[in-house]
Amino acid sequence: MFTEKHHAEFAAIPPYSFALSVRKPAGWWWSTPTEVFENNTLWTTARLENRLYGLRLQGTGTSRKPVVACTVFSDKTLNETEKDYVSRTLERALGVKEDLRDFYSMACKDDILRKTVDDLHGMRTVAWPELFPALILAVTLQMAPMKRSNQMMNLLIENFGDHITFDGKSIAHWPSPDKIASLPVSELKEKAKLGYRALNLNCIAQALEKGFPTSEELAAMPSDDAKEQLMTLRGIGDYSAEIVMPGMRFPLDVWSAKIFSVLFHAKVPDKPRDAIAELKKLGEERWGKWRGHAFVYVLNDLQRISKRVGVDLTIF
DNA sequence: GCGTCCAGGTCTACC
DNA sequence: GGTAGACCTGGACGC
Numbered sequence: 001m002f003t004e005k006h007h008a009e010f011a012a013i014p015p016y017s018f019a020l021s022v023r024k025p026a027g028w029w030w031s032t033p034t035e036v037f038e039n040n041t042l043w044t045t046a047r048l049e050n051r052l053y054g055l056r057l058q059g060t061g062t063s064r065k066p067v068v069a070c071t072v073f074s075d076k077t078l079n080e081t082e083k084d085y086v087s088r089t090l091e092r093a094l095g096v097k098e099d100l101r102d103f104y105s106m107a108c109k110d111d112i113l114r115k116t117v118d119d120l121h122g123m124r125t126v127a128w129p130e131l132f133p134a135l136i137l138a139v140t141l142q143m144a145p146m147k148r149s150n151q152m153m154n155l156l157i158e159n160f161g162d163h164i165t166f167d168g169k170s171i172a173h174w175p176s177p178d179k180i181a182s183l184p185v186s187e188l189k190e191k192a193k194l195g196y197r198a199l200n201l202n203c204i205a206q207a208l209e210k211g212f213p214t215s216e217e218l219a220a221m222p223s224d225d226a227k228e229q230l231m232t233l234r235g236i237g238d239y240s241a242e243i244v245m246p247g248m249r250f251p252l253d254v255w256s257a258k259i260f261s262v263l264f265h266a267k268v269p270d271k272p273r274d275a276i277a278e279l280k281k282l283g284e285e286r287w288g289k290w291r292g293h294a295f296v297y298v299l300n301d302l303q304r305i306s307k308r309v310g311v312d313l314t315i316f
Numbered sequence: 317g318c319g320t321c322c323a324g325g326t327c328t329a330c331c
Numbered sequence: 332g333g334t335a336g337a338c339c340t341g342g343a344c345g346c
Contacts, residue, residue, distance in 0.1 A: 142325045148341060149324075195339025200326085237326045255324040273325085316324090 002054045002166035006072035008087045009060075012096035016066040017122030018059025021095055024123065026300045030093070031055075031129050033153065034172040043169040046129045047162075048089055049082070052173060054166030057094070066122075068094055073166035092219060095124030103293045110286070112263050113294055115308065116301045125296045126248055131215045133174040135204050135233070138240035139197050141253070155192040156180075180205035200235025207233055219246035248292035250283045252276045256299060258316045262309065263298070268316075 012018075022030040023037045035044035041058045054073030061067030070090050072078070078086065091097065100122070107113035128134035140152040160175035160183070180188070180201060188198035212233075218226040223245065230241040242251035252260065257272045260279050269275035287294040298305065302313045 138325095143323055143338080144325095144340085145323050145342080151341080189339075193340070195341090196326095196337090197339075235326065239325060251324095253324040257324090 002073040002075050002164055004071055004167075005074040005076075005078050006083050006086060008070045008072075008083075008090065010068045010070070010091050010094065010096045011061070012066040012068060012094075013099050014064060014066055015100065015122035016096065016124070017120075018057075018066070018068055018094075020120055020123035020300075022057065024296075024300050025120070026302070028126075032133070032171060032173050033157070036169050036171070043167060043171060045164060045171045045173040046089070046093075047132075047173060047176060048086055048130065050176065050178075051076075051082075052162055052164060053086065054164055054169075054171065055090070056167050057090070066096075068096060070094075071167075089129055089216065092216060093127045093129040095127055098124050098127075100124075100293075103290045106287070106290055107294075107297075110294075112305075113287075113297060116297045116305065119301050119304050120297055123297070123300065125293055127219070127246055128215055128244065130174075131212070131218070131244070132177045132180075132205070132208060134215075134244040135236065135240075136174060136201065138243045139201050139204070139235055140194070141243070142197065142235075142240070152192055152194055152197070156194075159191045177205040177208040181209045197235065203234040204236070215246060223247065223249070248295060250280050250287075250291040250295050252280050252283070255316055256295070259298070259302070259313050262311050262313060263305075266309075 019040055022042045029035055030042060031044045031046050035042060041056060044055050044057065046053050046055060051074065056071040056073070058069045059066070060069050072086055104117050107117040136153065136156060140149045144152070156175055157172050160179050161172050163170065163172045183202065185198045185202050188194050188202060192198070194201060213221070213229055218229065221229070226245055227241045230236050230244055231238070239251050239253055242249040254272045257276045257279050258268050260283060261267065261269045261272070261275055264279065264282050283291045283294065306313045
């Protein structure tokens with residue numbers, strides 16, 4: 001029985017939009033695809049240090065003093081160490097301490113970003129609560145159209161994930177690394193339709209089981225070191241590491257390369273995969289340390305940017 | 317209904 | 332160090 005076991009409130013550095021931060025326009029989830037968002041409140045789940053928690057996160061406060069109220073549901077009592085860890089993880093993953101003001105100062109002078117930061121005022125970037133679900137996302141995005149990636153992710157949750165009910169909501173959560181590590185690769189292939197990715201995901205889960213830095217530890221590392229660590233995992237290359245990395249970089253794939261090519265060069269490249277390196281370089285030169293922010297803001301504002309540039313960027 | 321092609325990368329062998 | 336080719340498989344597409 002999952003009942004209320006802990007409560008914490010976090011003051012966010014303004015501007016902060018809770019709704020845009022946890023429910024991004026591009027449609028990505030904050031923690032799990034089955035989470036529920038109603039009335040500026042998110043009911044979701046997270047597995048922290050091998051324990052699954054139910055979470056009710058609510059954006060409160062005022063625009064000058066934004067606050068996120070977090071209620072934690074569990075089937076066991078939390079000791080003080082566990083409460084601290086859960087609180088730290090929520091604070092980090094909600095991005096409440098992420099200061100957007102310097103990014104907005106830069107963006108106001110940039111033709112691509114100027115209106116986008118108004119459109120998405122107060123939206124935080126991406127800081128995954130847990131590492132393994134972010135790695136699952138990265139692996140299932142590889143060499144597959146979105147429909148097929150979603151199919152693989154949904155089958156993983158359906159067949160091997162966990163389901164909890166709390167606060168009147170029923171939420172399904174990603175499988176744990178130990179569950180995926182213990183499964184035969186053939187079963188992963190067959191039931192989750194992972195194809196060649198089954199072996200990679202199984203090896204990643206085993207590496208995490210043997211001991212690997214947590215999201216929190218990766219976030220505390222210099223970003224190059226965090227990326228290097230992630231790229232030691234089988235099936236995690238440059239793009240996947242940058243998707244998973246705390247704070248994000250500029251993880252261009254074929255899809256986003258087409259979008260940024262239209263924005264930089266006003267045309268879709270003949271061979272998008274071959275254009276990635278040059279576009280990454282341009283993004284880094286143009287936005288420097290804010291390239292991750294620019295990436296997230298642009299990809300979450302495609303409808304409005306499309307109208308402004310006169311090209312439908314949502315069809316790629 | 318059937319055959320073909322290819323997708324929101326990564327790894328490896330080969331030069 | 333640079334690069335072609337293989338990798339699973341489901342869905343889109345042409346016929």
